[in-house]
Amino acid sequence: MNAKLTWIKDRCPHWLPAVMLAACLAAAAGTVRAGDTTAAQQLERFSAQAATPGQAERGRIFFTSRHGGEWSCASCHGNPPTSAGKHASTGKPIAALAPAFNPQSFTDTAKVDKWFRRNCKDVAQRECTPTEKADVLAYLLGLMR
Amino acid sequence: MNAQFHRLPSHPSLPWAAWLLLALAAALPAQADERQLLPANTPKAYTQECGSCHTAYPPGMLPALSWQRVMSGLDKHYGTDASLDEKTVQQLAAWLQAHAGTYKRVAEEPPQDRITQSNWFRREHRGIDAAVWKHASVKSAANCAACHSGADRGNFDERGLRFPAGLDERHRHAWQD
Numbered sequence: 001m002n003a004k005l006t007w008i009k010d011r012c013p014h015w016l017p018a019v020m021l022a023a024c025l026a027a028a029a030g031t032v033r034a035g036d037t038t039a040a041q042q043l044e045r046f047s048a049q050a051a052t053p054g055q056a057e058r059g060r061i062f063f064t065s066r067h068g069g070e071w072s073c074a075s076c077h078g079n080p081p082t083s084a085g086k087h088a089s090t091g092k093p094i095a096a097l098a099p100a101f102n103p104q105s106f107t108d109t110a111k112v113d114k115w116f117r118r119n120c121k122d123v124a125q126r127e128c129t130p131t132e133k134a135d136v137l138a139y140l141l142g143l144m145r
Numbered sequence: 146m147n148a149q150f151h152r153l154p155s156h157p158s159l160p161w162a163a164w165l166l167l168a169l170a171a172a173l174p175a176q177a178d179e180r181q182l183l184p185a186n187t188p189k190a191y192t193q194e195c196g197s198c199h200t201a202y203p204p205g206m207l208p209a210l211s212w213q214r215v216m217s218g219l220d221k222h223y224g225t226d227a228s229l230d231e232k233t234v235q236q237l238a239a240w241l242q243a244h245a246g247t248y249k250r251v252a253e254e255p256p257q258d259r260i261t262q263s264n265w266f267r268r269e270h271r272g273i274d275a276a277v278w279k280h281a282s283v284k285s286a287a288n289c290a291a292c293h294s295g296a297d298r299g300n301f302d303e304r305g306l307r308f309p310a311g312l313d314e315r316h317r318h319a320w321q322d
Contacts, residue, residue: 089224090199091284091291121226 039099039106043137049130059139062132067124073136075123082143098143106137182206183299184244190233191240192297198227200289200296202260204241205248211258212241223257261286272319282309292320 037045047053063073063081070088077085081097096102106112120128128136182203192201204212216238220228229237246252248265255262270286278286289296295305308320 087198089285091282091288092197092199094197118226118228 035104035107037107037109037112039137039141042106042109042112043134043141046130046134046137050134052131052134054131054134054136054138056135056138056142059132059135059137062135063139069123069125071123073119073123076119080143081140098140100141100144105140179302180295180300182248182301186240187299188236188240191237194229194233195227195237196297198225199287201299202289203248203299204244205246206251206260206263206266207245207258208251208254209242209245211254212238212245214258216241223259259287274316274319277309277312277316277319280309280312282311 043054063077064079066072074081075088076094077097082101083096085094085097086092087094095104097105099105116128116133120126120132182205183201184204187201195201207215215222216234219234220226251263251265253264255264255266260266266286277283283291289301291309292306293301294307295302306320308317
């Protein structure tokens, strides 16, 4: 080892490299668990379930229309959903929905399912169909900077 | 080197009255400290799930029975479906029970189990004109963060108060009392 750098070796415990490796692996495992998908993969997933590809224009109409209730998707997520939205009742800020404006969007399958389930119930008083979900994903993915 | 740097200054003993005051200050409970109303052990799920649509309300603000009702009716949560998986519901319900009712010795269950309908809340906010709650920057009394800039961290200290954008200046007196 370079004479100038031996001071590191002298001062670090012998088990440090092993601990650092373990920490790196743990961090990597953590991210794999949380970010297990992408918006594009979710579009594929719902298009496969619907047996038809999602259509962006149909998705835009669905997203911005009311469906028998007080709210549309846009009521909280904005129109277009390319900047932070605001909860229609509470005013709480909601991170931007379009993936090009929010890298976290649609990267966790469990969250995608949960929020579709709850928010479709708020807007349409029922679960959204796979076609509707595919259309919405197609619309959101089409929103570019 | 100058010799005086090597001599530590002696500690003059404080007058006994000052020690007494210090002891009293240390003994007073920190319960009503508005800077820290969210417990240190707040589960991540609480902030992520319950704090996604509204302020993550400090559990001490409602009595245990109110929290019990809230957690057993999440699918009909003040007009929306806030349901969660059973495991998370149990985890959060237990935590809420453990920390319920610690703020301002809250005992009464408010109407509809709404914090904003509690007697203590109405007393604290009695100076706020009705028009303020309806203003676009505020939306509702449940939107703590509209004025309490530290609400999402459980900090409701008066020093963190802000005047919502666009609100008429004649309302400002309530922020200054």
